[in-house]
Amino acid sequence: MRKDAQHPIRRTDIHRRALLVTSAATALTLNGVSFASATGSHDTRTVRGTLPTGSPDYVYVPVEVPDGVRELHVSYRYDKPAVPPGTQGNALDIGLFDERGTDLGGRGFRGWSGGARSEFFVRADAATPGYLPGRIRPGTWHIALGPYTVAPEGLAYEITVTLRYGAPGATPRPSYPPERAAGRGRAWYRGDCHLHSVHSDGRRTPAEIAALAREAGLDFINSSEHNTHAAHAHWAEHAGDDLLILLGEEVTTRNGHVVALGTDPGTFVDWRYRARDNRFGHYAREIRRAGGLVVPAHPHATCIGCNWKFGFGEADVVEVWNGPYTPDDEVSLADWDARLEAAGRRGHWIPAMGSSDAHRDPDRIGGPQTVVLADELSRTAILAGLRAGRSYVAESSAVSLDFSAVGGRGRRAGIGERLAVDRDAPVTVRLEVSGAPGCTLRLVTDQGTLLTSDSGSVEWRTTPAYASYVRAEVRHPATVPGLPGALAAFTNPVFLGERS
Incomplete structure (x- = not known):
């Protein structure tokens, strides 16, 4: 270790041999920094190191914090060398755990900004967006580093920690949005359940998002920041009789992202595992215990770590359409459709939904949006409608549709329901669409697309034996040429016939 006149510096290189010894683990703790008892107004330490290729997913830098600290401030930087085409460069995420430790699912989590920020602070009365305010208690804190990608020459980093001393302020009591809005009774409600604000890697404030949601004709939205629930306490003032705000998190693992949709206020869901660790089922159950839905997000996205590897056994709903319609959405739609027939026969199928995943301009909130049939505009009713598949997805509030199947004796089934008639009984399927000029209507069954129409409505007769x-x-x-056009809307299925 060497020191300069102002900032003691500790170097923490990880040698390749040490990495091989610890490669079975998903995390590694480095040498850290220690502060003496509080003297003066502030104190600063800097730690430098280099992470090689093949580093663990998460690396922890301990910080020994004395009593009497008012604020903890962290800044960091890392080298971003040029790399050959096709080679991944350096990307380093960052977060913070307090003296309660870094155990999976533990209480020590204090914030995460991923790669969206180069610095953050935490104190009792305030914190950088993405981080939780609270007292800086003495003990061993940990800066969490996530080497997302590492260049061949390694990832050299520098972290500067500043402690400011003095009496702590008062931690504000969190206020959360109400779980019910006025609504229109039993009706179709439009929502966007996957979007980001300044509390993770978005650029919009909650106030700006709420205003844009209202402009987009939405009735509800869901807070879904990457790997943090810090935004939950910042939404209450933006809710109203015309806008229900649900709370959640986008759990961003190295093997796929999952939206925890509509969880209890203040729910934190850990993300520090891969599919091979066999932990996802536990956290999926935690989401449901917190009253939320487990929604794999953009399962066929091509970004690193985005492709879904956990299977769909724990999914309540799947996000088939994410943002502007792209080929990976088409693959997600086909993959979801391929599971419908067998799942429908067993009676346990996974509904589809769509969300904008909006981060910043020009991302369009409500593009797409999920339209849910619910008994009222409340957290409980909206989640029940989504879980049951009583929903369709539209590119905007301009697009509306009515879709149902009718059998003998006046039996009728709508989206997400089953028309329980004999396998040879005649069934009439009706679809009416408005707000989608120039679009083609398609009816899709377990055999594929069986009817198309360029008009605004279509009627088709079939039997459960045929579809x-x-x-x-x-x-x-x-x-x-040869590829279908982008979606303007799609529905969850109507199942035909008795369940087998």
Whole structure:
């Protein structure tokens, strides 16, 4: 260790041999920094090191914090060398755990900003967005580093920790948005359940998001910041009789992202595991115990760590359409559709939904949006509608549709329901669409697309023996020969016939 005149510096290189010894673990603790008893107004320490390729997913830098600290401030930087085409460069995420430790699912979590910020602070009365305010208690804190990608020459970093001393302020009591809005009774409600604010890697404030949601004709939204619940206490003033605000998190693992949708206020869901660690089932159950839904997000996205590896056994709903319609959404739609027939026969199928995943301008909130049939505009009713699949997805509030199947004796089933009639009984399927000029209507079954129409409505007659389910798609004209046009809307299925 060497020191300069102002900032004691500790170097913490990880040698390749040491890495091989610890490679079975998903985390590693480095040498850290220690502060003496509080003297003066502040004290600063700097730690430097280099992470090699093959580093663990999470690396922890201990910080020994004395009594009498008013604020903890962290800044960091790391080298970003040029790399050859096709080679991953350096990307280093960062977060913070307090003296209660870094155990999975433990109480020590104090914030996460991923790669969105180069510095943050925590104190009793305030914190950087993405971090939780609270007293700086003495003990061993940990700066969490997430080497997302590492260049061949390694990832050299520098972390500067500043402690400011003095009496702590008062921690504000969190206020959360109400779980019910006025609504329209039993009706179709429009929502966007996956979006980001300044509390993770978004650029919009909660106030700006709420205003844009209202402009987009939405009735509800869901807070879904990456790996932090710090935004939960910042939404209450933006809710109203016309906008229900649900609380959640986008659990961003190295093997896929999952939206924890509509959880209890203040719920933190850990993300520090891969599929091979066999931990996802535990945290999926934690989401449900907190009253929320488990929603795999953009399961076929091509970004590093985005492709879904956990299987769908724990999913309540799956996000098939994410943001502007792209080929990976088409793959997600096909993959979801391929599971419908067998799942429908067993009676346990996974509904689909769509969300904007909006981060910043020009990302469009409500593009797409999920339209849910619910008994009222409340957290309980909206989640029940989503879980049951009583929903469709539309590119905007301009697009509306009515889709149902009718059998003998006046039996009728809507989206997400089952028309329980004999396998040879005649069934009439009806679809009416508004707000999608120039689009093609399609009826899709377990055999594929069986009917298309360029008009605003379509009627089709079938039997459960011929089609075990039917769902609707509304598509724009194709722009690439041989490929279907982008979606303007699609529905969850109506199942036909008795359950086998």
